[in-house]
């Protein structure tokens with residue numbers, strides 16, 4: 001009965017392609033406004049982009065960094081302003097909220113950190129970007145997150161009322177091992193807040209999202225900030241949801257907006273029954289080992 005209920009369940013997902021500026025308070029209040037709009041339009045899971053409260057760039061991370069609670073559950077009075085704002089709007093709207101990412105400071109180290117909240121405002125868990133962006137394309141683009149950030153050492157998957165969701169951040173898309181691990185954990189939806197750029201984005205963003213979805217036969221969404229050609233970093237935009245067949249269900253252009261997609265979980269089982277690769281793994285020949293705990 002439970003399996004049937006899940007097999008037929010479907011829900012609306014909202015990807016908020018936010019225009020991010022240099023004022024943190026404005027970024028937070030505009031993000032909350034968009035979460036309210038997405039909830040009013042019937043979304044059950046809402047996701048924000050990478051670095052939604054600060055401009056993207058190694059020169060900004062330290063100035064915008066906040067502490068993130070060490071414990072899950074309702075954030076205490078000492079929680080940072082972004083954590084409090086996200087928790088509050090998730091509770092007000094009764095949605096699962098994947099809070100994009102923010103620069104975090106913890107014991108003198110900096111991280112690119114995503115916090116996820118339940119509909120009661122409780123912090124469900126944090127994901128610190130595991131693979132840090134290291135891009136050097138001579139004459140075109142250079143940025144190295146490892147110059148400032150430390151990598152996270154844990155993955156994050158959590159249960160919603162419909163399915164288990166796995167979280168990665170941007171450059172993590174380049175490492176299909178993470179998607180495989182979430183697939184093995186039973187996730188049916190992967191959410192990657194991101195900020196690809198106008199050099200790598202046109203070639204790699206959609207390709208990586210679709211590849212991850214097709215290889216693991218599950219839903220994958222990438223959530224970008226909007227493109228701003230006056231900023232020092234030109235985010236690619238093009239937030240999108242891809243289905244387990246590897247097809248783009250819905251996508252944005254480069255401008256600010258909310259992308260809505262219907263996640264019909266029965267598609268996961270349908271695609272897996274049509275082409276049973278998830279049941280054909282040759283674990284006698286190779287392995288994917290999850291060395292972390294949830």
Ligand SMILES: NC(=O)CC(=O)C(=O)O
Pocket residue numbers: 132133135169170171172174194195196197200201
């Ligand atoms: N910003 C990133 O983390 C990644 C990126 O832009 C890229 O891989 O290209």
